[in-house]
Amino acid sequence: xxxxxxxxxxxxxxxxxxxxxxxxxxxxxxxxxxxxxxxxxxxxxxxxxxxxxxxxxxxxxxxxxxxxxxxxxxxxxxxxxxxxxxxxxxxxxxxxxxxxxxxxxxxxxxxxxxxxxxxxxxxxxxxxxxxxxxxxxxxxxxxxxxxxxxxxxxxxxxxxxxxxxxxxxxxxxxxxxxxxxxxxxxxxxxxxxxxxxxxxxxxxxxxxxxxxxxxxxxxxxxxxxxxxxxxxxxxxxxxxxxxxxxxxxxxxxxxxxxxxxxxxxxxxxxxxxxxxxxxxxxxxxxxxxxxxxxxxxxxxxxxxxxxxxxxxxxxxxxxxxxxxxxxxxxxxxxxxxxxxxxxxxxxxxxxxxxxxxxx
Numbered sequence: 001x002x003x004x005x006x007x008x009x010x011x012x013x014x015x016x017x018x019x020x021x022x023x024x025x026x027x028x029x030x031x032x033x034x035x036x037x038x039x040x041x042x043x044x045x046x047x048x049x050x051x052x053x054x055x056x057x058x059x060x061x062x063x064x065x066x067x068x069x070x071x072x073x074x075x076x077x078x079x080x081x082x083x084x085x086x087x088x089x090x091x092x093x094x095x096x097x098x099x100x101x102x103x104x105x106x107x108x109x110x111x112x113x114x115x116x117x118x119x120x121x122x123x124x125x126x127x128x129x130x131x132x133x134x135x136x137x138x139x140x141x142x143x144x145x146x147x148x149x150x151x152x153x154x155x156x157x158x159x160x161x162x163x164x165x166x167x168x169x170x171x172x173x174x175x176x177x178x179x180x181x182x183x184x185x186x187x188x189x190x191x192x193x194x195x196x197x198x199x200x201x202x203x204x205x206x207x208x209x210x211x212x213x214x215x216x217x218x219x220x221x222x223x224x225x226x227x228x229x230x231x232x233x234x235x236x237x238x239x240x241x242x243x244x245x246x247x248x249x250x251x252x253x254x255x256x257x258x259x260x261x262x263x264x265x266x267x268x269x270x271x272x273x274x275x276x277x278x279x280x281x282x283x284x285x286x287x288x289x290x291x292x293x294x295x296x297x298x299x300x301x302x303x304x305x306x307x308x309x310x311x312x313x314x315x316x317x318x319x320x321x322x323x324x325x326x327x328x329x330x331x332x333x334x335x336x337x338x339x340x341x342x343x344x345x346x347x348x349x350x351x352x353x354x355x356x357x358x359x
Contacts, residue, residue, distance in 0.1 A: 004063075004070040004071060005070075006059075006060055006063045006070065008070075008074045009056075009059060009063070009070055009073050009074040009077055010056060010060070011192075012074055012077030012078045012080070012081060013052055013055070013056045013059075013077045014056075015077075015081050015188075015189055015192060016052065016077055016080040016081050016084060017048070017049055017052040017053070018185065019081065019084050019085065019088075019185060019186070019189055020048065020052075020080070020084045021045045021048060021049055022182060022185065023084050023087060023088045023091075024044070024045060024048065025041060025042075025045060026088070026091070027087070027088075027091060028041060029041075030091065030095070030100075059073055078193070078196060081189060081192070081193065082147045082148065082153055082193060083147075083148070085144070085147060085160075085186065085189050085190065085193070086144035086145065086147040086148050086156075087144070088144075088186065089140045089141065089143055089144030089147075089160060090140070090141050090144040090145070092137070092140050093136075093137040093138065093139075093140035093141035093144070094137070094141070095137075096133050096134065096136060096137035096140075097134065097137050099130070101123070101127075101133070102123045102126050102127030102130075102133050103123065103127065104120050104123050104124045104127065108120055108124075109124060112293060118173070118174040118175070119174060119175055119176075121174065122170060122174040122175070136163070139159065139163055140160070140163065142156075142159060143156045143157075143159035143160035143163070144156070144160075146159060147160075147193075153193070154193075154194070154197050154200075157190050157193045157194045158194070160190050161187070161190050161191070161194065164183065164186055164187045164190060165187060167183055168180070168183045168184060168187055171183050244283050244284055245283075245303075246283045247303050247305060248356070249305065249330075250281050250303065250310070250328055250336070251281050251282055251283065251356065252280075252281060252353040252354075252355055252356040253278065253279075253280050253353065253354055253355040253356075254278060254279040254280070254281070254336070254351035254352060254353050254354065255277070255278060255351060255352050255354050256276050256277050256278060256279060256349055256350070256351045257335075257350045257351060257352060258349075258350040259275065259276045259347075259348070259349050259350070260346075260347070260348040260349075261345050261346065261347060262345055262346050263346060263348075274290065275290070275291070276288055276289070276290060276349065277289055277290055277291055279338070279349065279351055281301070284300060284301075285298050285299060285300055285301065286298075286299055286301045286310070286312045286324070287299075296316075297314055297316065297317070297320050298314065298315065298316035299312040299313050299314035299315055299316075299320075299323075299324065300312070300313055300315065301313075307327070308327045308328050308329060309325070309326070309327050310324070310325075310326055310327070310328055310338075310340075311323065311324070311325050312324040312325075312326075322342050322343035323342070324340060324341070324342040324347070325340050325341055325342075326338050326339055326340020326341070326342075326347065327339055327340060331350075333352075334352050334353040334354075335350070335351070335352050335353075336351055336352075336353065337349065337350050337351075338351065
């Protein structure tokens with residue numbers, strides 16, 4: 001029997017073993033939750049991994065003697081990877097249809113934006129419209145089903161790859177290390193399945209000629225110039241754009257210590273709901289915040305660092321048409337004082353910066 005390299009079989013067995021163990025753990029926890037003992041669960045996984053390792057060593061021994069068909073065994077290992085990946089993608093999709101993902105406790109949705117944990121923040125955004133979640137679920141199921149059939153398995157891999165890369169990017173910023181490693185393994189498994197068809201892909205993308213009509217410029221230089229313009233035009237437009245300056249000396253979140261309107265101390269007012277409590281200044285806007293987070297005033301500002309003068313044209317809420325003209329003077333430490341006029345009234349705000357703005 002013709003001797004063939006054992007490494008493709010070993011690689012397929014390794015991927016199937018690692019990915020299969022993870023998918024088994026996840027599927028079991030979905031089915032029975034915490035009812036199964038971790039000792040039993042991980043014991044089964046260990047037996048599975050040892051079985052795959054033993055089988056691989058047996059195959060290695062027989063391959064050395066030429067007693068098995070390496071090609072046939074390798075195909076089995078690669079199909080096992082496709083099946084495990086398809087099983088996991090279909091499970092993910094069905095979970096979304098059953099509202100098992102992108103769920104955020106209702107009470108958490110009223111928390112301040114900055115107080116919501118990263119995972120819940122991502123799930124709240126993605127799950128805002130469940131129809132979008134259903135679209136993602138459909139793509140996962142479609143890609144998984146396509147992996148199961150010989151004629152469509154490459155299409156299935158290409159359906160799943162961009163979606164998994166997008167999920168991986170979100171997970172890298174919003175979720176924990178364990179999830180990041182898990183999704184990374186799935187991305188690598190899909191890339192592995194795609195690279196199995198490396199020669200076909202090179203021929204399709206780089207060698208074979210397309211059937212669409214071609215247009216050739218009389219001058220090659222002109223053709224290259226047109227292509228280069230797709231990069232040059234956006235770069236030129238952005239280079240001449242007038243960007244807002246991030247005035248780090250004033251940007252940040254401020255806690256209001258005292259506020260005076262027409263020289264009357266408002267912090268002693270009996271009705272505290274209408275008393276200014278926070279001031280937010282970022283790269284573009286100045287926001288006046290009150291005890292109820294829904295009650296805020298937002299305006300776009302201009303700032304002169306030489307005179308310390310800030311002018312704010314308020315645009316939210318729509319009924320707010322006043323303009324604030326004031327100076328921001330530094331005090332001790334992070335203390336600042338804003339003095340000026342708003343809506344014809346004298347305004348003085350003593351405030352302390354509690355958080356800078358890094359954008």
